[in-house]
Amino acid sequence: MRIKTVVIGYALALALLLFAQHRPDATQPGSFTGVVDLTHPLSSHQGVAGKLAASPVRSAAIVQKMELRRTSTAASSNTNIDAPAHLVRGMWTVDQIPPERLIAPLSVLDVTAQVRRNPDYEVSVEDIAQWEQIHGEIPPGSVVVARTGWGTRWDSPKDYRNIDKKGVMHFPGYSEDAAKFLVEARLALALGIDTLSVDPGSSRTLAVHQYTLAHSVYHLENVANLERVPDAGAVVVVAPMKLEGQVDGPVRILALTRR
Template sequence: MKMVFIPLFTCIALSCITSDISAGILEKVMDGKASIIDLTYPLNEKNAHWPVGAYEPFKYEVIASLRKDKVFSGKYSTPEHLGTHIDAPNHFEPNQSSVDQIPFEQLVGPAIVINIQEKVKRNQDYTLSAEDILHWEKEHGTIPHGAIVLLYTGWSKRWDNNEQYKNMDNCNRMHFPGYSKEAALFLIQQREIKGIGIDTLSGDCGMCSDFQVHHIINGAGKYILENVANLDKLPPKGIILILAPIKIEGGSGGQCRMWALLSE
């Protein structure tokens, strides 16, 4: 892990968090010794996009070059929900916050990582259960109030191969892991989380066409982080997550830069 200097905005962000974990990280930030992991995939035309509806691939075009125009510039087009991105609460529920309305304090907080990759190896449609969460807590302690829960499924190993990442069968149904309805309800009702994240295309499993997890999480005014990178590099806890989503007025989500600051 690379040791880097963390800018002032990070210090301000951490000052909004009062946990012992954040205090330890803040001390390292002030000493210029914090460890940081970028959880964001670069945007490019190879990024997997949702295979139904009007979703299109990311497109980038150079509109000015240094050689010809003495300045380099480009333009791009992309669905909101492509690459490493955030699903705002209004993505699936009316009368909820759009991406530009998510308050700053909700975009910074303690994070935990639940690893289910061994179960996914046995069942590619596996969904995180409430029992899985309790098993994690038995080993690592209760999920802190206001946490962001990240689910590592191992699916990110397929990121560079769109066909394997979407994993569609002959009936055009995708197959990949996700959260269960029960897990989503438990996290909202019993743990009062800020949001959830996952290293797949969706918080719901690939076969879950009713999107119950989205309705539960978004319906509670919370967000979902999708296509999160480098979760395999994070410990189960001792993490502060910083999110910087694009600010689209009225948007249902958008590309989001994500950093994990580690306390160890």
């Protein structure tokens, strides 16, 4: 009787072990069937973005802070990464972002319809709730990217920057509330967007930049080809050059997808 119990116990343990070993691992490259390049070519639009900080509505303090710390002339002109040190001295520079933060589940918030009605649209907590109604909770440690539809303007610098008569840019970004929710309640590693900035174009204080960077969350801006990735289920590989001491810079972003 005792031996029988032991044998059954052993068989059960073996079965559990085998099951665990054969469970498909979401991060294994073999389980992906496609790769989508989320990067604009570096040379096609040099100077499209120009100086993001230079806007008549931007407060002088934040402009000075950004310009002082900016180290890369190429950043903001193409698909770029902002390291936490972008605004906050002593935080990670591009080369210091831990590599385990550069490969993560990709969660895409689609706000294309909202942006069509309002170019100043800010991604909201409600948009996140709607995503979660369909896909479940945003996986902790995600790279969250907003698909605003703005990428279709990339070939026209004028439309992409969308500057009004007063010199103020108009394009969508994240609301401060949504950014805080993603960082605090969903432990997002990064925020991304297919516009010039995670803050909306008309932002005065760059509140999303200030909050997220201070919480070690990096940004991906001018993200490309978001219409080609699913809202949930992909894994993103973020590969900036390991530029020592840089606070921002060009980045290659690849999404691994499943059919």
